[in-house]
Amino acid sequence: MTIKVGDKIPNVDVMLGTADGPQKTNTSDLLGKGKVALFSVPGAFTPTCSARHLPGFVDKFDDLKGKGVDRIVCMAVNDAFVMKAWGQAQNALGKVEMMADGNGEFSRALGLSFDGKGFGMGERSQRFAAILQDGVVKQLFIEAPGAFEVSSADYMLSKL
DSSP states (O other), rough: OOOOOOOOOOOOOEEETTTTTTEEEEHHHHHSSEEEEEEEEOOTTTIIIIIIIIHHHHHTTHHHHTTTTOOOEESSSHHHHHHHHHHHHTTTTTTEEEEEETTTTTHHTTTOEEEEEGGGGOOEEOOOOEETTTTTEEEEEEEOOOOOSTTTTTHHHOOO
């Protein structure tokens, strides 16, 4: 079952790719306090994710903070080392927290995973964005397969 507006975020152990290396946390601690802008990409270093999705949130960091967002979190089914390297390559560290859902457990718990085996990617997370308040989904924007519209930083800003 896919998560929906009004649902509480499931509590799953995840890793953060930080400047100091991998850091274990859980989604309740990471996403459960304050207003959080969460967005998910199918994979770090992939074309749309690297050219448009993550850079949009880095570029709009101040605008999102100005709209009351306490934390911006990027999620992908990659390991914490890859998420850290991607965050460094995109100048995201310090602005966007790079959450590694390495085994896809959080994506599955949200009901937002997909089978990317046809692309050699295994199980991945769908592209989506959500506005969370104290761990509850207030707004949810799930992309159609292959699309990049409703999960962008600009779209999120228009809804805050």
